[in-house]
Amino acid sequence: MARPLKIERTGDLVRAEHLQQAYGDTLALRDASCIVQPGDRTALLGTSGSGKSTLLHLLGGLNAPSGGQISWPALGEVSQLRPGKVSFVFQAQSLLAPLTALENVALPLLLLNVPADVAQERAGLLLEQLGLNAVIQQLPEELSGGQAQRVAVARALVTRPQLVLADEPTGQLDSVNAQHLMDVLLGACDASGAALIVATHDPQIARRLTQVWRMANGVLAPAEVAA
Numbered sequence: 161m162a163r164p165l166k167i168e169r170t171g172d173l174v175r176a177e178h179l180q181q182a183y184g185d186t187l188a189l190r191d192a193s194c195i196v197q198p199g200d201r202t203a204l205l206g207t208s209g210s211g212k213s214t215l216l217h218l219l220g221g222l223n224a225p226s227g228g229q230i231s232w233p234a235l236g237e238v239s240q241l242r243p244g245k246v247s248f249v250f251q252a253q254s255l256l257a258p259l260t261a262l263e264n265v266a267l268p269l270l271l272l273n274v275p276a277d278v279a280q281e282r283a284g285l286l287l288e289q290l291g292l293n294a295v296i297q298q299l300p301e302e303l304s305g306g307q308a309q310r311v312a313v314a315r316a317l318v319t320r321p322q323l324v325l326a327d328e329p330t331g332q333l334d335s336v337n338a339q340h341l342m343d344v345l346l347g348a349c350d351a352s353g354a355a356l357i358v359a360t361h362d363p364q365i366a367r368r369l370t371q372v373w374r375m376a377n378g379v380l381a382p383a384e385v386a387a
């Protein structure tokens with residue numbers, strides 16, 4: 161529980177109370193309460209299978225919880241969250257196979273009716289920032305795992321979202337590229353005032369964030385200040 165839940169704040173990006181998520185007989189999330197505010201920098205830690213991805217998916221409105229309450233006071237209804245206000249960097253490969261790296265990154269802007277030339281320019285700039293100039297015309301199958309992960313980060317940032325939910329975004333990167341990716345993620349979120357939540361197993365990544373949420377067996381512990 162990041163902050164007391166009793167106080168209503170219209171500026172809260174997410175308010176979640178006692179969330180539960182069942183997948184058939186598996187109760188993946190047993191009890192998670194948290195508030196996300198603009199500018200938050202949160203590391204979500206926990207062993208494999210503890211429920212981190214499940215929580216991120218609920219916070220971004222991808223799934224409805226089986227129990228508990230969730231709302232997005234500053235963002236609106238769940239149908240208004242994506243694309244645009246909330247972005248995901250998924251753990252699994254999520255780029256669209258028939259589209260080039262550039263087209264994958266520009267797509268969320270096209271869905272928001274941004275003109276194609278503006279969308280391509282913004283997508284190209286982000287890909288350049290992530291060191292991907294050489295591969296912008298390549299298809300996902302022609303990218304390395306680490307390149308694909310960085311393209312997915314560019315796609316998440318291109319709409320200048322207010323909340324970025326990143327599920328092990330550095331899992332396929334060496335430590336230099338992982339730190340560079342965090343530089344870009346943090347720089348983009350600092351520039352826009354967005355909140356960033358990163359599920360990670362990497363202590364070096366967690367150290368770049370200011371608070372820690374720990375998940376154990378589907379239960380989210382109160383937030384701690386990062387060491």
Ligand SMILES: Nc1ncnc2c1ncn2[C@@H]1O[C@H](COP(=O)(O)OP(=O)(O)OP(=O)(O)O)[C@@H](O)[C@H]1O
Pocket residue numbers: 183184186187188206207208209210211212213214215251
């Ligand atoms: N779609 C699904 N159907 C059935 N069970 C699922 C599904 N997604 C997750 N689970 C189960 O829910 C539990 C929590 O999974 P989750 O992916 O949230 O964990 P995690 O902490 O993100 O793990 P990791 O660090 O390995 O990514 C696990 O027991 C997992 O097997």
